[in-house]
Amino acid sequence: MSRALAILVRNPLSLLGLILVATVVLSAVFADVIAPFPTHRGAVVDFANFNKAPEWPYIFGTDLVGRDVFSRILYAYRISLILGVVVLAIAVPIGVTIGLAAGYLGGWTEYVLMRITDVFLSIPPLVLAMSMMGLLQPTLTNGMIAVTAMWWPWYTRLVYNLARSEKEEGYVLAAEVIGASKLHVMFREILPNCVPSILTKMTLDFGFVILIASSLSFLGLGVQPPTPDLGSMVAEGAKYLPDSWWLTIFPGLAILVAVFGFNLIGDALREILGTEQ
């Protein structure tokens, strides 16, 4: 673990990733402390200071009803991180279990599970999420459900292929020979050998989940106002480009920082764990 950290710090790119991610996580966690206007996360109106270009104390400017953009970005990060964690916490176990079962058990189980997975994979992710949001109410919870529904098949694919190659390994036969149950072989023998790849993909995906959730919000299908969300902030501000540029540029940069940071760390992890594929 300390060795991994040392490698992360030594490589300038992964160090940058570490700094970016740390910035995002810390600003989300300590938003209440850092934000100059904590109340601006909600429905606050301050027409005395509306649509102001960046100037002290509004370092990122204010929006059309006078709320501090910087404060809202901090709270938006909070939503994004929660969304990323929840989506991955649900999608990964589902996808991994299905992939393990299909890869190890084979036969009809494999056929049925993988064809279902293929159906999900064949629909463009954003279209799938949009149609789900069209059916459901556009709320944060439903946004999470939609993104989860489009995310698990990728883990099924990944783990399925890993399990197929791992099941030919000697230790799997050795476990079967000492009478291990199928569940034991799947979760205790094969799964631990897939963890590095899963972990790497999760880190890379974290940024993409944030991105896709922002895309949904941008289309008006995600988090609803007045809750701050990076995607909807960009969408709203885009109407006032280029005059009120700060409404779009800063939330956009915020998305960039988060996605970029998680990707850099994911790449570094891939090298450390040797899961280059």
Next chain:
Amino acid sequence: MSAPTLRIRDLRLGFKSWSGTFDVLHGISLHIGKGERVALVGESGSGKSVTARIVLGLLQTLRSAKISGLVEFEGRDLAKLSEAERRALRGTRMSMIFQDPTSSLNPVYRISTQFHEVLQRANPRIEPAESRARAEKALADVSIADPARVLDSYPFQLSGGMNQRVMIAMALANEPSLLIADEPGTALDVTVQAQTLRLMREQVERHHASVLFISHNLGVVREFADRVYVIYKGRIAEQGPTAALFDNPRHPYTQALLRAVPRMTGDGIPEIEDASESYFAPTVIHDGYGEPEGVA
């Protein structure tokens, strides 16, 4: 005479595929008495390993495998046992040692964890402390000088020979009555292989286990086995006591197999036909070494 540890009668195996059934075993009969070391010798693809897998009950679950014939383990017909009962036998009454010891151990767990799992097969409620003590003793028995260090290691931190010893200790830890050794140590170099074989021989004698020794290495077989079955393309070609079979091979295939062993003196490797009609000659049974009860 009590039931032999393993009795196989007219075992046939075919794999079903799109283009029909592909026959692999054409009626194998063999038996292993209590404490006996029996070798099954043959070239790659002759059906040695599938025989072992049937004995372990691993092929029976495969839908495409068509198995007929009798496989009796300690007097119990394996075909009449349920999948769960067959599984209960594995790891307790029978165990197996593999070709490549290092890949047979899961790289993500320490040896101690894997040993604990093996011992749990026989006694699910075994305490970690007790299993550790037993594992240390078992490793000491296979001439491992520092069992504690080995137990705290991962398989990839140990040498192949060391892992092989660990495998032997694990395979015998639950006092199985049958040990199947599938080309043990083929992945190791020759000196280490000889060492571990000697060790394995000592250990099976101590634990009174019968051994089904599967190999293509005639030198190793000669050292290790009491009796030999020579298998060719799913048929038994010749069976008899090790010494007699090696000194006086009577089946054309056995003769060819023995000629194929390189010698220090002589004119190099002789020309041997890859396949010959004569290899399918009827089974040669050395006097007094037929299958009991007259069924062959």
